[in-house]
Amino acid sequence: MALPAVEQALVVLSGIVDPAAAPQILANRLTDRLREVGGEALVRDPMGWLLGRGLLQRPACPDRRCDDGIRLDTGDDCPSCGNVVHIRRSLRARVAAAVEADLPYVLPAERRSEIGRRLRKEYVLEEQRAQLRRTRTECEVAQRRQAVAQRRALEEDVQEARRQAPCADCGLPGSAGLCPGCSYRRRTEELVGEAVDLAVAVRADLSDASAVAELTRQCERDTRALLRAACEQACGPDADPRWIAFTTPQIAQQILDDRRAAALRRLLGSQDVVAEVDAAYAACRRRRGSEEDADVVAEAAGRRTAEYLLRQYVGELHAARQREAAGRPAVCAGRAPVVA
Structure with missing residues (x-):
């Protein structure tokens, strides 16, 4: 079971980085994940840890090249993650201001609870909007691919018709217009x-x-x-x-x-x-x-x-x-x- 999972992880990485560099990047990911838990001696279920944590890519932002805030293709800090942090801080500040304006006299604990509730609601709405955007993008990609396939089929038909055209001078069939x-x-x-x-x-x-x-x-x-x-x-x-x-x-x-x-x-x-x-x-x-x-x-x-x-x-x-x-x-x- 582990070998197919490793091969699948390498296939995914090969679509993001150079295929020759994919094994080393995967090895670096496993090393970092082991360091997080304190070493391989503390992993009680190696197979479960490998399938559920070690091999999985953990993007911290929508960028598919991100893995724990690191760009897989360059090894540098992911710039998109900084944007995500900035957006979340801005959202938290807006929600906190709205709660302060709506509930000016509540206790601090209640204020924090309300801020958390509203933030969770905003996160759910943002995830729904992101899902709609992904669905719309997938539809657009499918439409473009269909249009490309139709255009290629039309071009192939035109090429085949040109190849089957008779000679313009002697009329020999299948001469592409000129024998x-x-x-x-x-x-x-x-x-x-x-x-x-x-x-x-x-x-x-x-x-x-x-x-x-x-x-x-x-x-x-x-x-x-x-x-x-x-x-x-x-x-x-x-x-x-x-x-x-x-x-x-x-x-x-x-x-x-x-x-x-x-x-x-x-x-x-x-x-x-x-x-x-x-x-x-x-x-x-x-x-x-x-x-x-x-x-x-x-x-x-x-x-x-x-x-x-x-x-x-x-x-x-x-x-x-x-x-x-x-x-x-x-x-x-x-x-x-x-x-x-």
Whole structure:
């Protein structure tokens, strides 16, 4: 019987403090309780003492971490107990004042008896109010838990519906809206479009809409032909279509990276980048930097400028296409193609 009680006490303590520290805290509690009775030699019924006094937590205030006025988690004096003492003293003072006002001429013994009676009545009322608060809190907690359970059930239903949704492109059921094959195809199309935009942005005169459209078609044909050839070389002529679908976006990503590197190399030879490189080199030399430091600074400035110009040119290309689709006249300044 003692072992289950000890295990239960450890479970309760593990919910308040670190589970690793619960055995030592329980041992300290038993030591303090034995000291209260004057030592284990004075315990006549060890089992009854252990179950009825030694293992029980004795909170002196509503704080569940309190045990005989000591905080279980910190080992310090419980601050809530001080509040309880203050509240009880204040209540006793109010009751004593009320008795003094109601019974000014009674004997001291009768006055103390009346104060005790009224205090007991107040304690009973306070316990009833506390019980009502606990009941209300338990109801609120139960309602919140029920709301959380309902929300989780709804989220699970939504997730399950999303998982069972057919593919938006091919209609394959149970594809979570997009099957792997269509996902690879979409990703490939995005990468091909970006690669085409990089090539067109640095080569086209954006003020000529027809030239931009023709160059876009040509670059797209060339890019797709390059992608097909690279896929055949990487996968082989008799490869599994699923393997080809998986490999295609990876090769498209490599083509995009190569196009970006080529566009940056092309821009590094443009007049704007060369002027920025020369200015950065001259500024470093004016600060008495060495030629090696100036070369490093100039190279970094050239890379930053080329990346900025590439982003700007791609943005201008998208804007020109939007204007063309809306039927508005071009407002581009007529930037000439970049010549390395």
